[in-house]
Every structure is written in structure tokens, then in C-alpha cells.
């Protein structure tokens with residue numbers, strides 16, 4: 001349960017106390033009642049305590065809890081009330097103490113009630129197992145001034161550990177030629193109520209970037225205005241805004257719950273591709289094909305060749321084994337089409353999404369992951385990209401994606417990128433200018 005800040009504790013308690021005087025009608029009146037109003041939870045984030053108003057009240061491993069109880073007394077005589085466990089707490093919990101104990105309940109005229117607040121401390125025991133347990137608390141009179149009376153309250157307490165540390169999936173450390181709006185996937189974390197993803201450009205003098213460094217372990221559960229921060233319950237996320245191209249980035253995923261943050265693992269790094277084209281509405285018709293045109297510059301270095309050409313493809317398609325992908329250089333000279341991939345048929349290829357870079361020397365496309373994304377990492381094209389090496393890096397290009405099966409399985413191109421030899425001036429993405437016959441996106 002999420003705990004509120006302690007600031008609301010006094011407000012909540014006051015409103016409850018006020019409300020009780022009105023709600024307690026004679027019809028439901030009993031001589032002696034016990035109820036738990038709320039819990040004060042002590043956590044790594046709230047060492048001074050935060051109110052948990054909703055049972056099961058969350059208790060953190062190795063942290064205490066205070067249960068704020070309210071006794072209601074309607075008897076024409078005064079009495080002492082002792083607060084004690086009404087069930088076995090050991091070995092999961094210990095009752096640390098109650099204050100006041102005993103609590104003196106004043107005599108009333110039998111219709112008006114006397115209220116007494118009792119704070120009960122609870123600590124975790126030697127066996128501190130995650131889960132929700134029912135504890136009974138009992139108020140008992142000794143019978144000094146009247147008959148022995150007891151009041152019992154059932155309290156649900158949920159013990160939490162801090163979340164597990166993350167296990168990163170899919171984007172291997174030091175992956176290069178990543179799209180600028182990649183998906184990130186990680187293994188669902190046990191005990192995490194929410195998950196936070198932060199991505200940061202690695203700023204160096206040689207490669208300055210606007211992005212900030214990765215925040216220190218975030219103590220807040222807010223992303224503020226960062227486009228490169230996400231908080232949610234899912235174990236996957238696609239970046240909302242494009243990252244800087246041709247830059248190194250690192251990312252971090254932390255689970256969070258009332259009882260703290262997960263332990264931080266080594267933060268994976270990756271490098272974005274050089275010239276990236278984010279496609280809006282790049283639908284690939286079922287049983288049809290789509291072409292995507294783009295243009296590149298070599299930063300004034302006319303004639304620089306396309307050495308070590310790599311083609312990043314990020315395509316959201318429900319069955320990548322439907323797909324045939326090729327690249328054509330359309331200007332200033334026409335070359336190709338060069339077949340990058342053709343209906344990969346390996347086990348696990350009938351799965352969603354490609355987030356991969358086609359590059360000579362990569363793994364066969366048919367080595368599919370068997371999970372999403374079906375194809376990732378560095379993938380060998382069916383025809384060597386080195387055949388494009390004598391071409392200029394600048395110019396116009398066309399990526400063609402064919403969906404070869406009219407089978408209801410469709411998808412779209414999210415983004416594609418072109419990169420050349422890192423020793424050369426990097427390719428830059430540019431928009432088409434007149435008199436080009438086509439515009440970026442569809443032909």
C-alpha cells in the first residue's frame with residue numbers, strides 16, 4: 001500500500017476523531033470497542049514515518065510500524081485496559097509495546113463515549129517472510145471495577161522487501177547502431193510496485209550532447225519534465241522522444257515500492273546510429289509492401305564513400321518471418337536492391353518486432369530470439385553491404401519492406417538508420433528538397 005506523507009497524518013487523525021463523534025449512533029453502540037485507525041510506516045524513504053491508511057498495512061523488512069488504535073468506552077464505571085496480542089505473532093512479528101498500557105478509560109453516562117488512543121509498536125521477527133498476515137489485537141480489562149471485558153481487532157499486515165534488482169534483457173551492453181527511439185525490455189521485478197527507467201546521453205568533450213548524465217539513484221517517484229525518464233508498472237518501454245543520434249547512452253531501471261528501491265546493477269550502454277529516420281504511420285500492408293525514402297549528407301565531405309555501411313531497422317510487426325527487406329541507393333547513382341533479409345525461417349522467428357542493425361559479419365537473421373524482439377543485435381545481410389562501399393555516403397536511399405503473407409499479421413516501420421565507418425565523418429539525416437519526386441516516408 002502506498003503510504004501518505006506524515007504531514008497528512010495529523011489531518012487524517014483529526015478528521016477521523018471528529019467523524020467518530022457523529023458516526024457512533026446508539027444503535028451500534030457497544031460497551032467497549034477497539035479499532036485500528038491507521039498505521040505509521042517507517043521506511044528507507046520515510047525514516048520519520050508515513051501514514052498508511054489502507055490495510056493491509058505495509059511493513060518493511062527490519063523496519064518498525066506503529067498501529068494507531070482507538071478504544072471506545074461506554075460504561076458507567078472507569079476501568080483500565082491492557083493491550084496485548086490476541087494471536088500468535090512469533091516468529092514473523094513482535095509486539096514492541098503499547099502506550100499507554102494500561103490505558104485508563106473514564107466512566108461515562110452510557111450513551112456518550114469516552115475515546116482513548118493507544119499506539120502499538122510492531123517490529124519484524126526473526127522469520128520475516130514476504131506476504132500478508134492477519135494479526136489479532138486484544139484489549140482486556142482486569143475486572144477491578146466491573147466485569148472483565150475484552151475487545152478484539154483483526155489487522156492485516158503486509159511485509160515487503162525492497163524490490164529485486166533488475167535483469168536487463170534484449171539490449172546487450174555496448175550495442176551499437178541503435179535506433180533513436182528504441183524499446184527497452186527487462187525481466188519483471190519481484191516486489192516492485194512501480195519501475196523507473198532513466199536514459200542519459202554520455203556527455204564528453206569530443207561528443208557533447210544536450211542530455212544530462214544519469215541521475216543519482218532517484219529518491220523521488222517523479223520524472224519531472226524529463227522525456228528520457230519513465231515510471232510505470234510494465235517491464236518494457238519505448239522512448240517517447242528521439243535520443244541524440246551517433247552518441248553513447250546509458251540507461252538504468254530501478255524497481256520501487258514502499259520499502260525502497262532495488263539495488264542498482266551496472267548500467268548498460270549503447271550507441272545510437274548516425275542518420276536516423278523516425279517514421280510516422282509507416283504501415284506495412286498485409287501481403288503488400290511499403291517503401292521508405294530518405295536522404296543523407298556527409299557534412300560537406302562530398303564524395304566520402306559508404307564504407308562499412310550498416311542499416312538499422314526497427315519494425316513493429318507481429319510476425320517477422322513474413323518479411324523481406326531490401327535497400328536501394330537511388331541517388332546520385334542507382335545501386336541495388338540489396339537484399340538484407342528474406343523471411344527468416346529459424347525457430348522462434350514467428351515472433352514480433354525487429355530492432356536490429358544489418359551489418360556484414362553479423363549473426364544470421366534466422367537465429368531468432370524466440371521472444372520479443374524476434375530479431376535484435378548485429379545481423380548479417382543476405383547480400384554483403386560491402387558492395388555499397390564504393391558508393392557515396394551522401395544521397396538518397398530507399399528501404400523496402402515486403403509482407404509476403406496475407407495472413408492478418410501486419411505491422412509498421414518505426415524507424416530506420418544508416419551508419420558508415422566510425423573513422424569517417426558520420427552520416428547526417430536530412431530532409432528532401434525540391435525537385436525530389438518523393439518525400440520522406442511513403443513514396
Ligand SMILES: [Ca+2]
Nearest residue numbers: 322405407409
Ligand atoms: Ca502478413
